[in-house]
Amino acid sequence: MDLTTKYLGLSLAHPFMPGASPLVDDLDVVLQLEDAGASAIVMHSLFEEQIIRQRYGFASLAQAHGEAHAEALSYFPTPEEFALGPDRYLERLRRIKNRVDLPVIGSLNGTTSEGWLEYARLIEQAGADALELNFYHVATDPLEDGAAVERHLFDIVAVLRESIGIPLAVKLSPFYSSLPNLVTRLAALGASGIVLFNRFYQADINPEELEVEPRLRLSDSSDLLLRLRWLAILAGPFHGSMAVSGGVHEPIDAVKAIMAGADAVQIVSALLRNGPKHLTHIRRGFEQWAEEHDYTSIDQMRDSMSLERCPDPHAFERGNYLRILQSWQPPDPSLVRDAKPRRR
Amino acid sequence: MASVTLDGNEACATVAYQLSDVIAIYPITPSSGMAELADAWAAALRPNAWGMVPTVVEMQSEGGAAGAVHGALQGGGLATTFTASQGLLLMIPNMFKIAGELTPTVFHVSARAVATHALSIFGDHSDVMAVRSTGFAMLSSSSVQEAQDLALIAHAATLESRVPFLHFFDGFRTSHEIAKIETVDDAVVRGMMDAPFVDAHRARGLTPDRPVVRGTAQNPDVFFQNREAVNTHYASTPALVKKAMSRFASLTGRSYGLFRYHGAADAERVVVIMGSGAETLEAVVDALGPGARIGVLTVKLYRPFSIPDFVAALPSTVQAIAVLDRTKEPGAVGEPLYQDVATALTEAVSDGAAPFGRMPRIIGGRYGLGSKEFSPAMAKAVFDELAKPSPKRHFTVGIVDDVTGTSLSVDEHFEIEPAGSVRAMFYGLGADGTVGANKNSIKIIGEETTNGAQAYFVYDSKKSGAITISHLRFGPAPIRAPYLISRASFVGCHQYSFLERYDVLAQAETGGVFLLNAPYASDQVWDELPFEVQDRIIEKKLRFYVIDAYAVAKAAGMGNRINTIMQTCFFAISGVLPREEAIDRIKHTIEKTYAKRGAAVIQQNFEAVDATLAHLHQVAVPGSPTASRRLPPPVPDAAPDFVKRVTGVMLANQGDRLPVSAFPIDGTWPTGTAKWEKRNIASEIPVWDEALCIQCNKCALVCPHAAIRVKVYEPDRLHGAPETFKSVRYKGPDLSGSYTVQVAPEDCTGCNLCVAMCPAKDKSNPRHKALDMMPQPPLRDAERANYEFFLDLPEVDRALVGHDVKSTQLLEPLFEYSGACAGCGETPYIKLVTQLFGDRAVIANATGCSSIYGGNLPTTPYTTNKQGRGPAWANSLFEDNAEFGFGLRLAVDQHERRALARLRALAPLLPAPLVENLTSIDQGTEQGIQAQREAVEALRGWLSEILTKESVGVRADAARELATIADYLVKKSVWIFGGDGWAYDIGYGGLDHVLASGANVNVLVLDTEVYSNTGGQQSKATPMAAAAKFASAGKTGAKKDLGLMAMAYGHVYVAQVAFGAKDSQTLKALIEAESYPGPSLVIAYSHCIAHGYDMGHGIEHQKLAVDSGYWPLYRYDPRRAGPGEAKLTIDSASPKADVKTLMANEARFQITEQQDPDRYRGLVARVKQQIDGRLKLYEELARVQN
Secondary structure (H helix, E strand, C coil), X not given: CECCEEEXXXXXXXXXEECCCHHHHCHHHHHHHHHCCCCXXXXXXXXXXXXXXXXHHHHHHHHCCCCCECCECCCCCCXXXXXXXXXXXXXXXXXXXXXXXXXXXXXXXXXXXXXXXXXXXXXXXXXXXXXXXXXXXCCCXXXXXXXXXXXXXXXXXXXXXXXXXXXXEXXXXXXXXXXXXXXXXXXXXXXXXXXXXXXXXXXXXXXXXXXXXXXXXXXXXXXXXXXXXXHHHHCCCCCCEEEEECCCCCHHHHHHHHHHCCCEEEECHHHHHHCCCHHHHHXXXXXXXXXXXXXXXXXXXXXXXXXXXXXXXXXXXXXXXXXXXXXXXXXXXXXXXXXXXXXX | CCEEEEEHHHXXXXXXXXXXXEEEECCCCCXXXXXXXXXXXXXXXXXXXXXXXXXXXXXXXXXXXXXXXXXXXXXXXXXXXXXXXXXXXXXXXXXXXXXXXXXXXXXXXXXXXXXXXXXXXXXXXXXXXXXXXXXXXXXXXXXXXXXXXXXXXXXXXXXXXXXXXXXXXXXXXXXXXXXXXECCCHHHHHHHCCHHHHHHHHHCCCCCCCCCCCCCCCCCCCHHHHHHXXXXXXXXXXXXXXXXXXXXXXXXXXXXXCEEEEECCCCCXXXXXXXXXXXXXXXXXXXXXXXXXXXXXXXXXXXXXCHHHHHHHCCCCXXXXXXXXXXXXXXXXXXXXXXXXXXXXXXXXXXXXXXXXXXXXXXXXXXCHHHCCCCHHHHHHHHHHHHCCCCCCEEEECCCCCCCCCECCCCCXXXXXXXXXXXXXXXXXXXXXXXXXXXXXXXXXXXXXXXXXXXXXXXXXXXXXXXXXXXXXXXXXXXXXXXXXXXXXXXXXXCXXXXXXXXXXXXXXXXXXXXXXXXXXXCCHHHHCCHHHHHHHHHCCCEXXXXXXXXXXXXXXXXXXXXXXXHHHHHXXXXXXXXXXXXXXXXHHHHHHCHHHCHXXXXXXXXXXXXXXXXXXXXXXXXXXXXXXXXXXXXXXXXCHHHHHHHHHHHCCCHHHCCHHHCCCCCCCCCCCHHHCCCCCCCEEEEECCCCCCCCCHHHHHCCCCCEEEEEECHHHXXXXXXXXXXXXXXXXXXXXXXXXXXXXXXXXXXXXXHHHCCCEECCEEEEECEEEEECHHHHHHHHHHHXXXXXXXXXXXXXXXCCHHHHCCCCCCECCCCCXXXXXXXXXXXXXXXXXXXXEEEEECCCHHHHHHHCCCCCCECCCCCXXXXXXXXXXXXXXXXXXXXXXXXXXXXXXXXXXXXXXXXXXXXXXXXXXXXXXXXXXXXXHHHHHHHHHHHHHHHHHHHHHCCCXXXXXXXXXXXXXXXXXXXXXXXXXXXXXXXXXXXXXXHHXXXXXCCCCEEEEEECCCECCCCCECCCCCCCCCCEECECCCCCCCCCCHHHHHHCXXXXXXXXXXXXXXXXXXXXXXXXXXXXXXXXXXXXXXXXHHHCCCHHHHHHHXXXXXXXXXXXXXXXXXXXXXXXXXXXXXXXXXCCCCHHHHHHCCHHHHHHHHHCHHHHHHHHHHHHHXXXXXXXXXXXXHHCEC
């Protein structure tokens, strides 16, 4: 079976690759991923905060108390040779490029159009074959309307498009009023692809300490459903590449994602849980399933279940909603009867 | 040859580094900078003149460094060291050896005062003069240029002469002055080295291939003669130094002599001096002109002292000579240089070898001790004295000696600032970027223009809220002015609050420029100024500019960093360079400085520069002052006489004006003076919500400055309370009444530790806690009144207070408002000790942070309770603190034994129950202590009665004696405080000995894991993977396990504590340690600015350190000797956090990672292994039962 696919203009041996994650921080693991048959490597994201913090963070902490007391004009050595976090990121990218024979996709994560975007160019210079922008914006300001949030994203994409020559993918959250409109405008600005979706690190509440605590929850196959819907919907209006990210854990998940329209399948949680070899399991399982079902190529499968082509498009639209609601039965009707309106 | 601007330390170290194979170092101010540079260069693999990277090694003390140098020299290596003051004294034994063995080396010394009645980190020659008999040649530099040039000459001369050299220059004045100098390039350095002499030295190295023996023991038959065998080398040394100087002159064009004469060829009055003061004298000679017939003779080669060269350097017309010594030798005929000059002239004149027939009159004076300013006016006073018919034979200059009348009167109006120069003074807050920006300006002007440039910085004694005063000179001619600016053409005040505390315009010249950073608009600022400041501005016709730099910085996204902004203002209005050119140069420097940090940072700084120019405004100054507000006195009227008369003057930065009579004669200083200095350095202070408070008192426990306190009192005491005074019913087991948590608004440093520690959150709005930080200014007046009312509330009865964290915080702290850093991790331990035992504590304090915030004047934070009792505190040295505390214990024990003996002798005259009580009360509890104090009071009554009956005789003598020592019948608590540099390194030998002795002393090690006070050099307490100075790349070795080593004795109480992680365990350990009747060692985790994070997070880091197993908590109590008991108890739970998280949030580890991430990863893995291994070992030990 022909597993080759095109993603962001890159010709890949197959669609399966590790998504942006700390896995690639260790070169050994990168080599294991290559051995496991990854078709590309997506770098761990370089965060805007990381860039900003490195600019002032430890340097300013190290200098915070200097030049104040006659005995101690400083408190830290000032090595002549040092690499800040972002520089190390570029170095790691270079090293990965040198060691593996795969396309490497850099990843930047941020929301403002401040100076951190200069790193896109540096990532390109360090040898990245493409760049993934993870626009991780949590709107908390009531004065910022939806259009402003989108404008913000467009501004960044425009700046990036101008500063780099390599293909650009935008990793999105599902929380937009109209994703089809958004992605077509992104395409018009020059985005070559989209990645659906980023998973917000969601904070948990510690009720004992009255603290908010960050929590990392790995995805599972149930996270795929949201992505399938939007892959299917966007496959028509969006003419660039699409990658699925989040919820692909088993070969059958990958089959569904491709059918919904994905050109590439990014896997993180399953690899974190099961190790790099799991990538082989997914690729082989996918291939086996496809052959068993007489598919001869990825192209044949891709988009087959998109909104435009699937037998029952309503299932992806509001009809889907109705059907699920109607199929639901309360386990104990008294629960519904006795429920009181919530006080606000 | 290029021009560079650098300080004296760097100028000297550059040469020393190039000419050394081995550099053994140890931190000591003001020489640390040389060692730090050498270490950093070696870490960066910079080669020496022979293409090799020198080995730079930190030792455990200067004694160790000298030993290592001696060894390296005997091994045929070229070795050097850098030191000063006490450090040089520790090198003396090796110096005698090195010289006795005719071993070429150069020790570079930034000369500093030796501690006498007090420690002084500042410059004078008392250290170098103390080693003049070691046999080292002594070569003195007077300027930054010379610190480089004479360093090279010394290295050359020592190799040929084989006589070791001490090359010295004035600490701070030269070591820290930044000046524009001509460098020596590599060719010059090589040109000064004669390969045969280098080879000869190397060939003398001990090797089994050509074995010899050195260091024999000699007997009366030969020692003397053998000692004289070196004479020819000393005799030839002056000539060899001259030879090296003339070679240097031929290579560089800069010529030096053994003595430098400057002045009129027909001078009648000549001053002889060494060090930087020479340049001041020369400037005065030039200013007064040839008609004054005066001159200066500067001694360069002090040892061996060449009489012919000295006499030849003097003008034949000289009639009177004043010799200035920067040291004091009490009881001597005169100070050392004076004596040498007098002897040299006597010999020369009596031998007929002098160019003048008649012996000139010679007088001698002391100047400049402990960096006392030596100004042109003082220099002139010396010449004036020489002109008098009967000058003072021995004098002082620069002080007012109203006791023995030694001082010369000085015309304060005399000054010689050159016309056409820009003289700028900047008042900044420590670490606000002022000094850094000024260093930057000096580089811009010094290195990018043809102007001369000079900078010198005066720092405060405080570690938080400290003032820095920068003195910068620029001008078309080279600047040789090693004295503070007396007439400033520009004054910049970068902190508005300084206007209330210091006379910042005192040195401003008429018509000068005054730049003020103020939180007011240009049309408002005038009305905000106090009367005195307005008056100064008008009187001096100052051009007055204002900028709200913090607002500009904030708007530019630069937070609190105002350095670029204030620097831009300076260049815009000082006229030092054409404005446009200056701005271009600033921008160019910004590009260079921030190149590594990316274009965005550069752009941000550029924007700040532009915004600055838009927000800098000249203020219209009216014809007369309009303000009615006057400046408050430096200390309130209620302060004791001494505080008003002495401390207050020092606080106003006017201490130079205090006469000798103002001071105690022996360094004894009153305690409890910190309370009179209200520093108001917190922008925000904690505000208490009494309804939410759960009364845990942890805020009081963690406060480093005793600026938040708690009290329980009778409700009727609230009568007359200020309106905003808060109070709530106390909830506690032992006491009842009203309860208040009160902040000292003017003493708080705003560190946030109390708020971070506060566990009481509002359930419906957890962001609000029982303590929230709020802006200080609007709260200041009300809270000041509240705090005064609070202090007047009665203290709790100590006997009623339990041994838990909550209760003990009701005890009065007897350590308050120190100058420690905001958020200091050491002082909460000290404060707790004073709460528990302060009224009967004697404290020996090793030199270091704790001795600086504990005893650095103007104010003293140790204080007394209402009964007048409190900690008695003393600092001896750095290295001897355990022994010093041990000695205090021995004396206390002797007093106690003597008191008991006299009590027994007088027993027949005393009531038997009283004697019984005095000898049997269990003083292990507070109740017991109180009972004993009462018994002692009763005893005093009886003793008076005995003395009224019998005034002579053995029993009367015993009664009189006992009356003086009866207080020793109350148990004294002897504490030994110090940091890890002391306990792990320099003082370890003594500490080990004292612990072994079994003496009842309590050792508190404030472990910051680094030499904090001298600026973050590694100690043996520094953890693996942490970057510190002398371990720039990150320490490879493990932290020494001091606790385990002490436990090995078996009889030492040992505890490891971290108050931020488990305060109850800290408390328990301190109480157990104190009660243990033998040696106790408490090792206390102390978060520190040298760890590199915001100290407001100190508590979190302590928790993480314990939770990750990085800092296990334990107590080892030899008293747990019963069956089935284990001496070691581990008090922290099994690790539940990852040490990586701790390390990722501290700059000390991140600097290591930034240099080599792969190596860092390996080190982190090893740290984890160590943590596991240590915990396993402790767990095994904790299982060892009796």
